[in-house]
Amino acid sequence: MQFDFPCEVIREGEAVLAVPKLSAFKREPWEYAPCKAPVFYNPVMRLNRDIAVIAVQVFQEMIGRGIVIAEPLAGSGVRGIRFALEVDGVEHVYMNDINPLAHKMADYNVEMNGLRGRVTVVNEDANLFLSRHSAPNKRFDFIDLDPFGSPVCFLDSAIRALKDGGLLALTATDMAPLCGIHPRVALRKYGGLPLRTEYCHEIALRLLIGALAMTAAKYETGIKILFSHKTNHYVRAYAQIIRGAGNADKSIRQMGYILHCFSCFYRETVQGIAPLLNGKCSECGSPMKVAGPLWLGRLSDAAFCERMENKALLNRRLDARAKRIILLVKAEADAPATYFVIDKISDKLGLTVPSRERVMKRLVQKGFRVWPTHFHPCGIKTDAPASVVVESVRQLAR
């Protein structure tokens, strides 16, 4: 190989790739090797890419024509190469990275996978690359934004570079701000306040989508969320871009706030950018804390998820974890915002923890709807009020 740092050849999906030999760059056990290597490749994100391949395949079939894809932050090129090899109907893939070594490695990998002519590799700033594709005849059908940390500084140029009806996938790994550890950072980047509740990961995803909705609205563009998930250290959304001022207004109407009572688990959602917020919990009178403005609309589209599920179940090589995430996300597509975490309630009550299944069964017996959530292994979404969920946990612990 023509690289002057340790490399190895690996297989991921249908791609065979040269990537940095991560063990050579990890000096201390706590170091995160992908960030130490001269070119970025993270094997842990394979699950993210496996799900992306399925989502893009379903999207291509949905629009029923050849698609052009862009990956503005490509690293080793693994993602773009997998799209070219594993998704039917891909006409061309553009991969870009600002790092000259990543450009060289991605180019090498394109050659190794016999994709010369179908995949173009570019070496410039992602915003510049996307802006050069903002003219109507140069736009993409699908853009995958997979940055270090937050994707917000690439949102404007990505929206401008997408065709009407195009798909934007975006990953955010800056979970400390998004989950409320650094609320001022989240406010600066996402234009909304996070909250350190037991469902902070859902709030993180809703803040990311909210920032996208408000950015798209500037370009008289609305969004429809087809799929989204929280996995490992990141949140990820797949949003269809729909041009038109009316669609932008419709998206803005799905913005709002989540109010949370840390005393009794009561929570409520309030639609609107500037609504009157009730400062007191209507159950126990404690002061309510606020998250938002953020996206209160659906986090996934049930029909799109069902098509993903069908694809996933037919794919014998797909990791069981990817299948489970798709299954759970589909099942909770129509569930209300926020979820309850059984351990958290038991902890506060000082009681033993009943299983999620038993609590769900009890809530159903009481006439409420329930959904397990992919966000948390002990999480339940339900239309039951907090007081009923807390009482059910108490009864089952007795």
Ligand SMILES: C[S@@+](CC[C@H](N)C(=O)[O-])C[C@H]1O[C@@H](n2cnc3c(N)ncnc32)[C@H](O)[C@@H]1O
């Ligand atoms: C998380 S890695 C991408 C990983 C890749 N998408 C994958 O699936 O393996 C982020 C990449 O963005 C690149 N990058 C950072 N800032 C950039 C910028 N302003 N323009 C273009 N590339 C940039 C980095 O060099 C790095 O390779």
Ligand SMILES: [Zn+2]
């Ligand atoms: Zn309360």
